[in-house]
Amino acid sequence: MGGFEVLERDGLARRARFETPHGIVETPALLPVVHPDPARQPVSPAEMRVRLGVRAIISSAYITWRTPPLRAEAERSGIHGLLGFDGPVMTDSGAFQQHAYGSVEVGPEEILAFQNTIGSDIATVLDRFTEPEAEHDVAAAALDETLARAAAARAARPGLLAVPVQGGLHADLRARSAARASELADVLAVGGVVPLLEQYRFPELARALAAARPGLTPGAPVHLFGTGHPMTFAFAALWGVDLIDSSAYHKFARRGCLLFPDGTVAIDDLREEVCRCALCAEVPLPEVARRPAAERERRIAVHNLLTSMEEIGRVRQAIHDGTIWELAERRATGHPALRAGLEEAKRWPDVFLPTEPASRRAFREISDASRVRPAVVRFRRRIEEYVRDRPLPRRISRVPLRPDYLRRIPVRDREGRPIAWSCETPLGSVPLELIDLYPVGPYLGIEEFADRARHRPPAAVDTELRALEGLDADLDRDWSAEWTELQVRALLALEYGPIVADELAGRLRGERSRRTGRLRTLLGDGRPWFVVGTDGIARPTFFGGGQLVPVLGEGRSRVVVSDDAAPFVARGRSLFARFVTGADPTLVPDQTALLVDRDDALLAIGRLVLAPHEMPRLARGVAARVTAHAAAPIAAEDAEAPGSPDARPE
Numbered sequence: 159m160g161g162f163e164v165l166e167r168d169g170l171a172r173r174a175r176f177e178t179p180h181g182i183v184e185t186p187a188l189l190p191v192v193h194p195d196p197a198r199q200p201v202s203p204a205e206m207r208v209r210l211g212v213r214a215i216i217s218s219a220y221i222t223w224r225t226p227p228l229r230a231e232a233e234r235s236g237i238h239g240l241l242g243f244d245g246p247v248m249t250d251s252g253a254f255q256q257h258a259y260g261s262v263e264v265g266p267e268e269i270l271a272f273q274n275t276i277g278s279d280i281a282t283v284l285d286r287f288t289e290p291e292a293e294h295d296v297a298a299a300a301l302d303e304t305l306a307r308a309a310a311a312r313a314a315r316p317g318l319l320a321v322p323v324q325g326g327l328h329a330d331l332r333a334r335s336a337a338r339a340s341e342l343a344d345v346l347a348v349g350g351v352v353p354l355l356e357q358y359r360f361p362e363l364a365r366a367l368a369a370a371r372p373g374l375t376p377g378a379p380v381h382l383f384g385t386g387h388p389m390t391f392a393f394a395a396l397w398g399v400d401l402i403d404s405s406a407y408h409k410f411a412r413r414g415c416l417l418f419p420d421g422t423v424a425i426d427d428l429r430e431e432v433c434r435c436a437l438c439a440e441v442p443l444p445e446v447a448r449r450p451a452a453e454r455e456r457r458i459a460v461h462n463l464l465t466s467m468e469e470i471g472r473v474r475q476a477i478h479d480g481t482i483w484e485l486a487e488r489r490a491t492g493h494p495a496l497r498a499g500l501e502e503a504k505r506w507p508d509v510f511l512p513t514e515p516a517s518r519r520a521f522r523e524i525s526d527a528s529r530v531r532p533a534v535v536r537f538r539r540r541i542e543e544y545v546r547d548r549p550l551p552r553r554i555s556r557v558p559l560r561p562d563y564l565r566r567i568p569v570r571d572r573e574g575r576p577i578a579w580s581c582e583t584p585l586g587s588v589p590l591e592l593i594d595l596y597p598v599g600p601y602l603g604i605e606e607f608a609d610r611a612r613h614r615p616p617a618a619v620d621t622e623l624r625a626l627e628g629l630d631a632d633l634d635r636d637w638s639a640e641w642t643e644l645q646v647r648a649l650l651a652l653e654y655g656p657i658v659a660d661e662l663a664g665r666l667r668g669e670r671s672r673r674t675g676r677l678r679t680l681l682g683d684g685r686p687w688f689v690v691g692t693d694g695i696a697r698p699t700f701f702g703g704g705q706l707v708p709v710l711g712e713g714r715s716r717v718v719v720s721d722d723a724a725p726f727v728a729r730g731r732s733l734f735a736r737f738v739t740g741a742d743p744t745l746v747p748d749q750t751a752l753l754v755d756r757d758d759a760l761l762a763i764g765r766l767v768l769a770p771h772e773m774p775r776l777a778r779g780v781a782a783r784v785t786a787h788a789a790a791p792i793a794a795e796d797a798e799a800p801g802s803p804d805a806r807p808e
């Protein structure tokens with residue numbers, strides 16, 4: 159029950175499938191809030207499904223329970239019958255209404271039993287809503303009660319259960335709440351944040367999420383209560399939020415406000431047709447403004463849902479593309495409060511780094527703040543370590559030198575003393591031999607366009623090199639062999655440490671691309687051991703992996719495969735999370751690992767989808783995709799890998 163499978167991810171953000179009794183929810187998903195009273199609901203759930211592509215909704219069990227005719231109908235035909243929706247329905251317990259209106263009519267057992275009765279797909283514990291202002295002792299007492307109720311609810315609930323994560327702005331309480339919810343819940347519902355969202359207090363929201371994050375199990379979807387504005391969806395996804403609810407589409411419509419991913423527009427101010435979504439194309443917005451109140455509200459609500467559904471689609475696409483940071487930064491330019499929230503997010507790199515991928519296809523600078531993304535923090539840390547191991551007198555080049563010129567770079571001065579070259583880049587000073595690595599290699603920022611340094615002709619660089627004081631080198635000499643050796647060692651040192659690099663580098667020869675001058679292949683005895691990607695990372699071939707096993711320390715770069723899956727992985731099948739019995743905890747998603755059996759025999763080379771700490775906690779899904787393997791591939795007819803009918807082709 160409640161299978162949760164991560165398909166793709168970009169840092170904490172993930173595209174996943176969450177199974178409910180009424181079907182699968184593809185996440186990140188937007189669950190519009192539906193009022194159980196059809197008279198108070200501007201768009202019917204049926205219309206949402208057909209016209210807007212809504213797959214799942216959330217409604218209030220509490221309002222249903224306290225309104226006799228609704229309650230009677232729900233008891234008779236279930237919540238799906240009441241709402242006229244046969245997809246997944248999550249219900250909320252009324253904690254928020256009880257908090258906001260101060261009523262305490264229903265008890266936790268009663269509202270849970272009611273959610274069971276009406277056939278809710280995901281029932282929510284009646285939590286104690288904690289205001290951001292709550293003092294520690296007040297928040298702690300409320301949390302204890304929420305957790306006691308959650309434990310009781312778990313025992314009384316056979317189906318999917320959402321456990322709210324409270325704790326106000328107290329980091330220790332958020333962490334405890336998240337950890338305990340992770341033991342009890344099928345859905346981890348971060349609550350108590352509506353005031354933060356409504357008052358645009360995004361830095362505090364970021365701190366609450368940062369505090370909760372390490373405690374949240376990767377094995378269950380995370381819901382964020384009250385994230386209605388589409389402007390915030392990318393921000394939420396960035397923190398690993400999988401389920402978003404929206405009552406904003408309706409609340410804003412009541413006030414005559416149109417939602418867009420980059421902000422809000424009051425319809426009465428409109429003189430132009432700023433939206434031509436399917437609905438606004440039918441009746442131009444300035445005219446909608448003049449329609450009778452009910453129609454006007456309805457039309458705005460549908461527009462708001464359309465833009466919200468579109469935005470959640472963009473979020474999912476961004477996760478696929480590996481551009482969730484770009485999208486979040488672009489959205490943050492829409493409002494200074496959101497920008498402040500994103501800046502706060504960047505103060506918590508260690509929350510992001512365990513799941514931050516080894517590389518992405520691109521790195522595009524949206525603003526100056528792009529230069530402190532977690533990917534850059536990791537890169538800087540690794541460079542510091544690298545330079546610490548290799549202290550040399552440095553020569554700074556302000557020009558990011560391109561590979562064309564690299565063969566002209568001397569690695570020794572005239573007296574034969576080694577020179578370390580370093581480039582000043584927008585991401586800080588980078589040893590020249592590492593200049594092709596992600597994120598600095600694929601980095602695209604305004605410098606690229608503002609000054610044409612990277613496109614300067616070689617002659618200009620020659621002059622620059624000659625001009626550097628103290629270096630009177632013969633620049634007609636071809637330095638490429640020595641330079642290449644240095645670069646090969648550097649790539650290995652960064653990936654496997656200086657000892658392994660020293661061990662292997664002497665046995666390898668680097669081959670460059672004729673077209674770009676970049677390192678492409680590292681060969682030993684004429685065979686490729688490593689292939690260098692466009693992200694500048696040297697990834698082992700199967701043969702190269704075999705050379706690494708004896709020189710890498712025990713467990714390093716390894717993922718250990720259980721006996722029953724080993725034969726299939728050896729023949730090229732993806733490694734499913736539940737067949738992992740151990741993994742080097744320093745590995746990260748998208749990194750290349752050695753997939754070995756229990757005796758450390760190499761089965762395959764794989765690219766990780768999951769971080770090591772996630773593998774034991776995800777019952778479903780692929781932990782690593784095999785890129786090279788030991789044995790002949792499995793023929794289609796005997797492809798019965800254990801538990802692999804859900805295997806997708808590479």
Ligand code: GUN
Pocket residue numbers: 250251252253254282283284285287288322348349350351352383384
């Ligand atoms: N809706 C908005 N915020 C909350 C919350 O903290 N708990 C519950 N149960 N529902 C909410």
Ligand code: ZN
Pocket residue numbers: 433434435436437438439461
């Ligand atoms: Zn529109």
